[in-house]
Amino acid sequence: MTVFSNPHFDGHERVVFAHDAASGLRAIIAIHDTALGPAVGGCRMWPYASDEAALADVLRLSRGMSYKNALADLPLGGGKSVIIGDPRTDKTEALLRAFGRAVDGLGGRYRTAEDVGTSVVDMDIIGQETRYALGRSEGRAAIGDPSPYTARGGLAAIKAAVHHKLGRRDLAGLRVAIQGVGHVGAHLARLLKAEGVELVIADVNADQVRAVAEETGAAPVEVDRILSLAADVVAPCALGAVLDDQAIATLNTPIVAGLANNQLAEARHGVLLHARGILYAPDYVANAGGIIAVAAENAGLTNLDQVIAKVEAIEGTLATLFHRADSEGRPTAEVADTMARDRLARAHAQTQAPSHVQAGEPDDSRRLAG
Numbered sequence: 001m002t003v004f005s006n007p008h009f010d011g012h013e014r015v016v017f018a019h020d021a022a023s024g025l026r027a028i029i030a031i032h033d034t035a036l037g038p039a040v041g042g043c044r045m046w047p048y049a050s051d052e053a054a055l056a057d058v059l060r061l062s063r064g065m066s067y068k069n070a071l072a073d074l075p076l077g078g079g080k081s082v083i084i085g086d087p088r089t090d091k092t093e094a095l096l097r098a099f100g101r102a103v104d105g106l107g108g109r110y111r112t113a114e115d116v117g118t119s120v121v122d123m124d125i126i127g128q129e130t131r132y133a134l135g136r137s138e139g140r141a142a143i144g145d146p147s148p149y150t151a152r153g154g155l156a157a158i159k160a161a162v163h164h165k166l167g168r169r170d171l172a173g174l175r176v177a178i179q180g181v182g183h184v185g186a187h188l189a190r191l192l193k194a195e196g197v198e199l200v201i202a203d204v205n206a207d208q209v210r211a212v213a214e215e216t217g218a219a220p221v222e223v224d225r226i227l228s229l230a231a232d233v234v235a236p237c238a239l240g241a242v243l244d245d246q247a248i249a250t251l252n253t254p255i256v257a258g259l260a261n262n263q264l265a266e267a268r269h270g271v272l273l274h275a276r277g278i279l280y281a282p283d284y285v286a287n288a289g290g291i292i293a294v295a296a297e298n299a300g301l302t303n304l305d306q307v308i309a310k311v312e313a314i315e316g317t318l319a320t321l322f323h324r325a326d327s328e329g330r331p332t333a334e335v336a337d338t339m340a341r342d343r344l345a346r347a348h349a350q351t352q353a354p355s356h357v358q359a360g361e362p363d364d365s366r367r368l369a370g
Contacts, residue, residue: 001051008059020098022295027099030062031110032078035347039079041065042115049241058082060262068284073369074295079110082088087117096122113294119147134294143297144289151187151288153314154259155316155335157281158233160318165279172196177231180238183211184259189216202226235256241265248272270333282336310368
């Protein structure tokens with residue numbers, strides 16, 4: 001399994017392979033860039049088909065966190081972790097605590113939180129071994145499940161895209177197709193219902209689809225149809241790499257604005273969306289609400305009004321990005337990457353150091369803005 005020659009390696013500062021024989025832990029922690037602050041990103045637990053697939057995922061996700069935190073103007077770097085295993089059958093307290101010790105061994109250079117396959121309860125267990133577990137249920141600034149904040153940012157992203165592409169300030173009567181109604185997608189469905197949106201939903205979990213449909217009045221459809229339905233907005237909110245050649249060719253929407261990470265299967269798919277005239281809200285901008293809430297917990301902030309204001313500022317960030325993409329005639333995904341890399345480059349020029357955080361050093365990020 002190669003690291004430096006991996007196509008998803010992007011100058012990562014550190015890639016750590018953690019193993020604990022007693023609990024069966026097999027995990028990878030990737031720290032992409034810490035010029036803006038300590039690396040923060042969730043822990044994903046997933047039954048990857050291979051170690052190589054797990055490595056590719058953690059490298060892509062950690063770089064996405066660097067870009068996400070940069071464009072959200074947070075004093076945080078980008079990192080991510082994956083635990084190889086099925087969260088339904090392989091997750092144990094011993095395994096989570098072993099992972100907590102692996103995180104703690106990095107001395108604060110990486111701080112973890114919830115992601116696919118992990119929860120607030122899991123962060124509480126991990127937190128028994130390290131103070132660098134965020135998204136916890138208890139503590140002065142604990143925010144618990146960040147999903148509601150992610151969804152609130154997603155609503156802001158959809159509003160920005162609808163205004164830019166359709167010239168509308170309100171969402172009432174629009175049709176939105178949501179792919180994936182887990183924690184984040186379900187919260188987004190509730191928010192969109194309150195806006196008067198007509199909802200269509202799909203998920204591999206039939207029980208979850210049924211529950212969200214009953215609560216919101218959404219129309220359920222088959223998973224393999226959701227991306228090609230005629231809709232004003234398509235919102236991918238499940239796993240990544242769903243926007244590939246086939247999916248983009250069958251899209252029947254003017255807007256893609258969802259909350260899944262790494263929605264583009266390859267960078268070139270952002271170009272394909274642009275060529276088709278489909279406005280794409282880059283995922284790591286649209287889904288930054290959760291990390292904004294986690295950043296507040298990391299900084300010990302308790303003012304939720306400040307957190308919500310920061311989440312809702314995603315609408316303005318995307319409006320700026322969309323206008324720049326139009327003026328430059330470039331895909332929105334490319335413009336977002338450029339904006340993020342520019343901010344990271346400025347931070348590197350200012351710090352002239354690989355990391356703000358040294359082993360054993362206390363939290364130094366007491367603000368939400370970088």
